[in-house]
Amino acid sequence: MxxxxxxxxxxxxxxxxxxxxxxxxxxxxxxxxxxxxxxxxxxxxxxxxxxxxxxxxxTDKGGSLTNASSLIGQQAVVVETIDPVKATGKVRVRKEVWSAGTKGAETIAVDQIVIVKALDGVKLLVAKE
Incomplete structure (x- = not known):
């Protein structure tokens, strides 16, 4: 054994x-x-x-999601302005605050509702709803 x-x-x-x-x-x-x-x-x-x-x-067939990957598609609220130029920004998803960014060059203001589109390491990539 x-x-x-x-x-x-x-x-x-x-x-x-x-x-x-x-x-x-x-x-x-x-x-x-x-x-x-x-x-x-x-x-x-x-x-x-x-x-x-x-x-x-x-053996896991890839069907189970980690906590982070299960956030994709979820709504989030911006709690710190997402600025792609400065590479700053944070969102709140399910009572958790995550670093966030966008795929494009748009800045997203605080209190905007966004959708989590992808995961880049420990950063969520979001887009406006």
Whole structure:
């Protein structure tokens, strides 16, 4: 279990499960060759097929949004004049104040309502509504 934490991709777990399955023929008194074949086949099946199912279910498909990217399309209120020449400006979105800018050269005054169009690092790019 500890090794699985430091190795990405669910690899070590399949060896453990294959060993448990291979213990069945050992318990039944099967020859070593049967035990090794059971281990190898089980490991192959688990690694190729079951691992794919696990990774597909646990991998983010890009559908979840971070808090910042979920702001795109939201309304905001300008709390500090947005001046593209001075590269200053702030907006309030959902009770949070963010640095803001515009894609164009327009200045947007305080108390104007704007729409968040994009994210540029930690700065929101906005446009007048």
């Amino acid at each position: 500890a090794m699985e934490v430091i190795t990405p991709g669910f690899i070590i777990m399949w060896f453990g499960l294959a060993t448990i399955v291979a213990a069945i023929p050992v318990y039944l008194g099967a020859p070593t060759s049967v035990v090794l074949i059971t281990f190898a086949v089980t490991l192959l099946i688990l690694t190729v097929f079951v691992r794919r199912i696990f990774t597909n279910r646990l």
